[in-house]
Amino acid sequence: MKLTLKNRLPSISSIFTELMISTKRFPAECVYALIGAFAALQLVRDDVLDSGNGIYWIRLLMLAAIAFPLNLSISLLLARRKTCSLGQFWIIKSLIAMGSIVFFFVLDPESYPQDFVHFWLLFIAVVLLVSFAAYLQDGDTLAWWHFNKILIIRLLTGALYSVVLGAGLSAAFATVDKLLIEMDWVYLRYMWVFIFTVFFPLYFLSGVPKRFDASLLIQHYPRGLKYFSQYVLIPLAFVYLMILLVYEFKILVQWQLPDGMVSALILGYSGIGILSLLLIYPIRNNHENAWIRSYSTYFYVFLTPLFVLLMLAVLKRVSTYGITYQRYLLLAIAAWLLFQIIYFLAYKRATIKAIPISLFLLALLINYGPQSAMSVSLASQKKILLRLFESEGLVSDGFLQPVAEDSIAVPTAVRMASSLMYILDNYHPEVLQSILPIDLEKQRDRISKDQVLAANNTNTYRNARYELNNQIKRDLHLDKFAYYGRFNQDDSDLLTMSYHFKSSSSTIDIRDFQYVIEQRPYPDSTQIDTVNNLPYRQSKDAQASTVTLRVGGVDYKFVVAEFIRQIVEKQPDQLKSYEISTPDQGFTKQYAIPSSSLRLSQKIGQLEVMLQLQDISFDYKKNKEITIHSARGAYLLKFNGDVN
Template sequence: MAFKLPSINRLFNYVVSTIKRFPFEFLFALAGTWSAVSLSSSYLYGYVTDQWYARTLMMAAIGMPLSLAVSLYKIHKGWPDSRLRSLRYIAAGAAVSFLFIFKPEVYPQHYIHFALLFIAMHLLVSFAAFTGKGNTLAFWHFNKTIFIRLLTGLLYSLVLGAGLSAAFGVVDNIFGVNLNWNYLRYIWILIFGLFNTLFFLAGIPEQMQNADAVGNYPKGLKFFSQYILIPLASIYLAILLAYEVKILVEWTLPKGLVSALILGYAGLGLLAMLLVYPLRDQEGNGWIRVYSRYFYMFLLPLVVLLILAVTKRIDSYGITQYRYFLIVLAAWLLFLIGYFLFYKKATIKAIPISLFLIIMLIIYGPQSATTVSLNSQRAILLNLFAREKLVKQGKLMPVDERKVKPYTAVRMASTLDYILKRYDFQALQPLLGINLEQQENTLRKSWQNNTNIVFDEDSFKIYRTNWVQSYLKLGGYEYRQQYSEEQLENELNTNYYIHTKEALLNLKGYDYMLVKETYADTVSIDTVSGYLIRQGDSFEYDSMILNIGKNKFNFLVTDLAKQIMKQTENLKPYEDQSTPQGLDKRYLLPQKMLRLSQTKSGITVMAQVQEMSFDYTKKYGVRVNSVRAYYFIKFNK
């Protein structure tokens, strides 16, 4: 039998028929692809900003599976096309509304909302056509079909993308066409955005309720489940049970890593359970029945261990979004254990349906992940400040690093950093005695007036974060989270960056000016007024040594650094307001405050420091890191 390639007309009709079956799904895929191409372009800018491109992409990623779920639900109900169109319009309108609801550039928590909705909509696709009782085998067969279709589409897309990339490179190099390589990126986006989507949609069966006759179980899937997935899950189980025995013997609390291992085992185990579901009652597969029966029994002690591991972290550091999700997943696993162990009519449809309902429950509202974690972290931050008596009328007061223990300050800074990175700026409003909406507008104007670069939201967020850290005097502490309490007490370093306010140097009263060598070990020799002048006899930055003839002028920079440290309270008018203070202190000082002078054998030398950096730790004291200075020399008559 001769192999025939499909005609262009047949392919075209194939694509058209798929679009007719799933018109809204195709439109969402088209909008998402267009947005992805626009975001990946370095020069395609229309009337829409990058923010709107990102929102459109997020909207399309939700709208496509939501529309598909509606189409599948119509097949399940057997509705006429007129009724389907109405439901499709409602679903499309709900998806488009997220174009205006999502504002991740302003509210970072919207990324979490999007991720949860994205997962929920794909779960909805898995059971939308099987919301009634029974039809469990049809449900399994349908999801097996679309799962294999998805993997096949990804394989085809990768091969097609690799082939076109090779052709692109050949044309560019051999024929010297000098193609724009940005187009190659667009090709990959089009392949995964349109080709892969249409291929997947074309493989969705038109009839699903008659799929109870599963037919031959795919040999490749059986091999994967029997010899790879279940043994891998068993290895996870053995490790975790051994670790649980170790905890009971040593009577110690579990480590945080165990959470990922337990979820890994639960995920692999549930996937294995779903894949081998049709085989559980067949002869010769008794081991599958045993695995299915005891999987949930072995899972129960591991879920208890998961809850202990999470609650240990919550007791110490409060609820974060990640810990909230762990608690929710633990509750969901407990539900599945009870459901499959004690309910005689249990069905595997309960797995995606229950997870979908839980996800929808925790996206918005007072019980949502973002709300609960934000309230917890604000309470932690308020409690840390209250312990140090830095709360006045419910508002946080600036930290004095001389009175607050370093470990406490690091806890404050890390909690503050968590809130600022995952929530909008005004999430701190209940804790600060400043109108943050007005302050943000002021900072935005200041940023635009004082910078020459094009405004972008990410850079402004850093500028805004610096302001909060400066306001509470917590700058620099957030980078020390990995230090132990003992290390923080003895080795926490305060960094000082000193600059002069004046750029011009006044030579009046002196005969010569000499630039200090930048590097301490650089030797330079010069001659002036019959004297040999030599630099480079110091191999450290702690001192600046200048030899004029037989006279040695040694300026101890550490003494100058210590003087600056003693005057910290008096230097507030000179603080660099563009950066947070805290552990990273920046000052713009007058030149007269950065002078060292010595007179020997009728020669006066004044060292004018223009810029210096040093740090201080309780263990090592002052350490100078760099100095930029000038020598002013006067030969007295």
């Protein structure tokens, strides 16, 4: 039968009919979609996040995001078994609803930031559950593949329809606002939320297959998918593989540990490769696809040496900086890849269903419990924090003591601040109570009762916690070092120091000079003045590292950046004697330097020009360019005879 445009594109009435069918087939899932829509609509209001109530809507949205795929998984599992009565069906759904309510009250990401990680891991797990719930005890891998193909195509189609619908309605909204009446743009946000939280999930549900056997599913292999796998994904995987194998050979020759970026490349190769294996599964054994069959056979063989490289790269970072939950996830994925390698190489009856099932189990395993990502990373960072303080003799009776900024190495202080910030950013501050001498609960209550804080902020709890985090950093004298965020020992030469040089005297000695020209911080290179009947103008380069005074036709250039680099790097002991120490200076160093040490001079022909710097602020990185923020001074001119 010849397909026409009418056959291929659904009508509005057919889409509406499908949506109605999905509400009858998946009533619980539709309810959770509406709950999520309601929560999302509340969140896009202008004032909700500042009011302090936004966290409840975020929790409700999280609940819906977890409950929707979980209910869908259970519905597919029960539909496949066909042994569940209507009463049993609703009992199971009621138990899930009660669990969701408990989840809502247990989840508190505002107090416990780690709950965001728990949510995402749980969300990934329940989404994976949808892919195999109906085939958990079914060995028909081909049926499972076609079932998921239908789900993915439906998902992509629904996303496309939603984007097109949203774009069209947005254009109509803007047209009405421009030509007819002024519209409140918050309703445009409501419209987009409604499309993606109501229309999109209901449209997706309407396309979920009702039949599960391979003989009853549509088994057509999409030609576009075949071309995409053959000519895009697999060649891309080969490119990654060649780069990584060459890099591994380089490591063996030079006998050095791998760079941290190699982890991303290996994960990229693994992800693309495994995705390719999943996509080409039905056609892997076709006679005309011999090279695809070879790819499927040897993929895990080539992955084995890359797994070793991945472990070296991850363990290098862990041994130096400890475990964060991101590094823990890398270790967990590496362990999962090892399982895949052993499973597919050693087990002759291996099935690709093991990929989502094992990922599902992994997500659950690393989410909660003493072995979870957040528990292990907290223990690791607390241990590192204690070790750093102990190495400086700053632990007394098990409690951390304030850092003495003038007697501690800058990289050490930054590493202390980095570990402390990681804990405060990802956990409730009270996880540090056992190693801090202050009572954090009393501090939090005191801050919460602060009248000024309450008057200036609507979300008192959030700001109280923010202030408590800052108080902890101040009490340990790490607040200035925390500015530099996450720190790697490899980057110790890249630490930025801020300097402020000023002349020890505000008076400029002009003896032996005839003219003084103020050095403008923002010179207009087009403005021309005269001195001794000669035109002059000032200019500087984009980074202010070089300033120029052009007198007549001669340029007097002063490389200020190189001048101050010489002072910082070549005269450190002398510079130390000029330092103005302050209790909270951190990375900002101030110096009062004799005027005679802040002079640059040039003589060309009969004219001598000296730049007298009075005040200069700049950032300095070892072996890197100096960034000048401001400079103030004067040009002193001395004419020796006629220079015309």
